Amino acid sequence: MTVIMTTPPLESLDTPALVLDETRMLRNIERLRRHIGSLGVSVRPHLKTAKSVEVARQLLTDGHGPATVSTLKEAEVFAAAGVGDVLYAVGISPAKLPRVLALRKRGCDVSVVLDSLEQARAVAEASRESGDPIPVLIEIDCDGHRSGMRAGDPLILDIARVLTSGGAELRGVMTHAGESYGAVGAEALAAFAERERAAVVSVAETLRASGFPCRVVSMGSTPTAHFARDLGGVTEVRAGVHVFFDLVMEGIGVCSRDDIALSVLTTVIGHQPTRGWIIVDAGWMALSRDRGTASQAVDQGYGVVCDADGAGFEDLIVVSANQEHGIVALRPGSRATLPDLPVGTRLRILPNHACATAAQFDGYQVLRAGTDTPLAYWPRIRGW
Amino acid sequence: MTVIMTTPPLESLDTPALVLDETRMLRNIERLRRHIGSLGVSVRPHLKTAKSVEVARQLLTDGHGPATVSTLKEAEVFAAAGVGDVLYAVGISPAKLPRVLALRKRGCDVSVVLDSLEQARAVAEASRESGDPIPVLIEIDCDGHRSGMRAGDPLILDIARVLTSGGAELRGVMTHAGESYGAVGAEALAAFAERERAAVVSVAETLRASGFPCRVVSMGSTPTAHFARDLGGVTEVRAGVHVFFDLVMEGIGVCSRDDIALSVLTTVIGHQPTRGWIIVDAGWMALSRDRGTASQAVDQGYGVVCDADGAGFEDLIVVSANQEHGIVALRPGSRATLPDLPVGTRLRILPNHACATAAQFDGYQVLRAGTDTPLAYWPRIRGW
Incomplete structure (x- = not known):
């Protein structure tokens, strides 16, 4: 390999080109896995940052899951590459359910998120018609960032009822502290993580107290995942951009x-x-x-x-x-x-x-x- | 076709999707062609907006050129589709010259732009070595927007000398009034167009007065192209975003x-x-x-x-x-x-x-x- 090693590998590339340093990436992956592991929980990486089968193999536990995606196209490609457990973490639109069902039929355990009665009815109907109970996480809004229901909203129990009585699988709850990108430093980010945890765990407790199942309690964003100190009641943590990191994450103190x-x-x-x-x-x-x-x-x-x-x-x-x-x-x-x-x-x-x-x-x-x-x-x- | 026409065509699409209304596009193309034609000049459309062979066929005179591109990849794809006259309008880097020469060898008249002696020397050397005089437009800066030499800069004549004596083809001059995107209304945009014209025409006159060839005098941006009132001395006008238009163009009064x-x-x-x-x-x-x-x-x-x-x-x-x-x-x-x-x-x-x-x-x-x-x-x- 002497010839190649004397010519730096990037010299041959046309520009502009996107360069990924695998050594740094592996260090970033290991850092989060160790931190979340030390808190007794596992990571469900968000594949929306890398959108790459090769990166997913390094990012996922044993290379096959669990994973989070932001598009059904990602779900389809990763499922074809052997990823068997995928959370599609953008509120489901009824028109997308046929693609979800097709993926599930091919053996990939795709779950969806929602935050309204109309979506719950559509998922329940699709579950009944297909005979396949689509797994659902109810989306909780912990910080006013975008989607989700506020903890304490009585509609959450109505949604749980529509799903469980309607033929879908109520698998749990999820939240994303998107506003944490505006916090700076370890203390502020730890506080955000605790708020995220408290919101989603409280809804899980409410659901269980009302007799509903809630196996999965999912939270996460790259900032809160790295600074969480207690994940009591949480079953998995999601994070995406930590695989590469960037200047925004440096700016709030999550990476160097x-x-x-x-x-x-x-x-x-x-x-x-x-x-x-x-x-x-x-x-x-x-x-x-x-x-x-x-x-x-x-x-x-x-x-x-x-x-x-x-x-x-x-x-x-x-x-x-x-x-x-x-x-x-x-x-x-x-x-x-x-x-x-x-x-x-x-x-x-x-x-x-x-x-x-x-x-x-x-x-x-x-x-x-x-x-x-x-x-x-x-x-x-x-x-x- | 009754069945298709009763179902609106967009209903079947997964979302998000990029929708192009061809009727509006054709109207936009015709509007600029007519305006620039009435001033006695032709349009060299910039294909960087659409990046589509099908759009290029409607945008280009007889479907084959002349055209402007922002990447060599565009040049390669459009050349393969039969476009025979392409200006690569981003300052040439020496490492890209082999791709330019390969395209020219396949019969596409690719020209390049530059604004420094080092680039001129590299283009002259590549022209001599290949035996193919690469056509060059010297880039002129008419408004401080990004690249180009100020009209009156004595280095322009040095560059002309390096090119013509070195084996390249000095084909002309070009400029782009990028700052016109910040002007609003017909009067301000017409003034910008006149400034753009005056800058590039004055350099063309200087070159010719010094005995250099200057066949092409190229100017253009979507705002100035639509509001130019006089194109005396200009041989072609470039514009890109006019093919689709957008809210920024509406905001400065170029389109509705x-x-x-x-x-x-x-x-x-x-x-x-x-x-x-x-x-x-x-x-x-x-x-x-x-x-x-x-x-x-x-x-x-x-x-x-x-x-x-x-x-x-x-x-x-x-x-x-x-x-x-x-x-x-x-x-x-x-x-x-x-x-x-x-x-x-x-x-x-x-x-x-x-x-x-x-x-x-x-x-x-x-x-x-x-x-x-x-x-x-x-x-x-x-x-x-």
Whole structure:
């Protein structure tokens, strides 16, 4: 392998390209698995970040599940790859039930989430008609972020009744502390995790006290999963972006810069010296339009600029992005010196939001860990 | 065809889906062609918005060119589909020249843009080595938006010298008034168009006065193309987003709401009645993270909400977006009544930025104009 090893593996790639550092990814996976394991619970990873069968094999317990997905397309691809236990964690629309049933018929234990009587009636009806009791988690809203029912809402018991008497399987409850992305630091995130836990566990207790089954009590977001101190009453924790991490997660203190496993490889294509700009061939088509750090203490523009080996430059970020042009400059107020980066120089950009940046690409150029093949290509799942 | 016509064609689609109204698209194409034609110049459409061979056939003169692209992948796909004259309008990096030469060898007249001596030397060297004089447009910066040399910069003549004496073909000059997206109204946009014209024509005159060839004088952006009143000295006008239009273009007065040909079909999946929220299955994965109207007089959130037939609701927009959840609500301050949209209701979202939203999908569901086949699928070009 000498020939390959003397040429750094990224040199041969056209830019822009999506680079995944497998060593960092494996460290991130292990960190969360150990933490949640130490609290006596297992992880149900959310595959929406990576959307990759190869990543799922490393992320999932024994490579086959349990897993969380954000689209039925993901469920279909992962099921075909042998994942046998999938939670589709977006409120079910009745028109999607035939695809859920088709997947279940092929042997994949797909469960769905809902938060209304109309959805419960549709799931119950589809369960009766198919003779297959579709498993359901009732979605609980723990922080006003988006979907779900408030703990204490009497409608929850009505939904439980419609499901259990109607032919569906009431499997449990789930919640997602989406607002935790706005909290910063260990104490605030631990408090969020406790609020998330308390909300979903209280509903589980109410259901059981009323004679309903509630085998699964599912919570999670990457921030709360890493800072939870007590998971009493919870049976599983979901997290997604921890597999790669990103600048938003660094900004709220969930990871360090060095944990970020994903970057966009780009090439310098020009300069505007009087304005202090370096133009690169990664615009928003490669980086995404996600500006998740704009509301944080440190705004990273469209991403932090590193050299081709991943070492950062002081204060150098992508300050602006057009479709195929990124404008690299020192962050406002910086006293650092603009580095000399001639046309043709390769750089790597760390993303604000790994889920959004990865979605701009069809697959990963993977810097493999501990193998003689330094570079692999792992395709991503697209569409719905 | 009675059976198909009694069932509206969009009913059968899974959501989210990208819907293209061909009738509106054809009207948009004709409008610009007529305006630029009346000024005695031809259009070199930018295919980066649609990235579709089927759209290109309608957009290009006789279906084959001239065309503008933003990636070499587009150039390769369009060349294979018979487009014979392609301007790759992103500053060339030396590592991309082998792909340019390979395309030219297959008979496609690919030209490149540059704005530095180092790029000019690389293009000249590749031209000499291949025996194929690569055609070059020198990029001019007319408004400080991103790349290009200022008119009057003496380096322009040095670049011309390096190209012509080095074996490349100096074909002309080009500019793009990217800042025109921030102007509003016919007068301001006409002034931008004149500034764009004056900058690029003055450089063309300087080059010719110094004995250099300058056959092509290319300018354009969708806003300036529609409001230019005089194109004296210009040989072609480029525009991209006019093919579909979007809310950003409506916001600056380039199009009306009714001209927008692109929308995202979505389904209601839940409600938060106490907050006035309707949850739909189009999040940022479908709509993109583009918030182009955020800096305009009317902020449209992540898009304007219409019914399944495309008729708008008063003040109803997507106020927030997660990966697969869109939160629909009345715009802040509205006194309108939230419409009753039960779970399962189909809606269509008009995008802030057509280029960005379309890029989230692998293809278009096309409502065909004047055909017995009401719905077609046109794939999009992905990657670089």
